[in-house]
Amino acid sequence: MVAVSTPYVAGFLAFREVPVLVEAVRRLQQEEPALQPQVLLVDGNGLLHPRGFGVACHLGVLTGLPCIGVAKNLLQVDGLVKDELHREQIRSLRREGDTFPLTGSSGSILGMVLRSSKNSSRPLYISVGHKVCLETAVRVVRSCCRYRIPEPIRQVRQQRSRGRPAVQGC
Numbered sequence: 001m002v003a004v005s006t007p008y009v010a011g012f013l014a015f016r017e018v019p020v021l022v023e024a025v026r027r028l029q030q031e032e033p034a035l036q037p038q039v040l041l042v043d044g045n046g047l048l049h050p051r052g053f054g055v056a057c058h059l060g061v062l063t064g065l066p067c068i069g070v071a072k073n074l075l076q077v078d079g080l081v082k083d084e085l086h087r088e089q090i091r092s093l094r095r096e097g098d099t100f101p102l103t104g105s106s107g108s109i110l111g112m113v114l115r116s117s118k119n120s121s122r123p124l125y126i127s128v129g130h131k132v133c134l135e136t137a138v139r140v141v142r143s144c145c146r147y148r149i150p151e152p153i154r155q156v157r158q159q160r161s162r163g164r165p166a167v168q169g170c
Helices: 013-031 055-063 084-091 134-143 151-161
Strands: 040-043 067-071 099-103 109-114 124-130
Touching (some): 013 055, 040 055, 040 151, 067 134
Antiparallel strands (some): 067 124, 109 124
């Protein structure tokens, strides 16, 4: 298990978690050079963040790897809110793979809402982290979803709940 000494502060998740993740990527690159990741799925946000630079952006910049932010909840940023209009848009996601863009008050598309599973009406919030466009990010996340949560993130969460380290040796 990895001990994280920095406290959680809303909006500053990257400062708590990214050092551990960067170290895990570095160790993987050194100890298993044949297992180089092509993309990292991050349980958090990328550009869909109050400062426009969430944990997926931080991790991508520091590792040089493509990163995608996959969040379970909408952060209220650039006029985006979980109001009745947003709830209606979520209800319009009828089938697995249905999406709609998250357009802020500024007119910028900050991410995409995805119904990732036919068995879950709760969407995911996908955002660009680093070196990937939004369309590719959505396609990658969709391809990893057997259930609501993309399988790589789901597997890490299951290992954590069993008390196993998510990264071997940590």
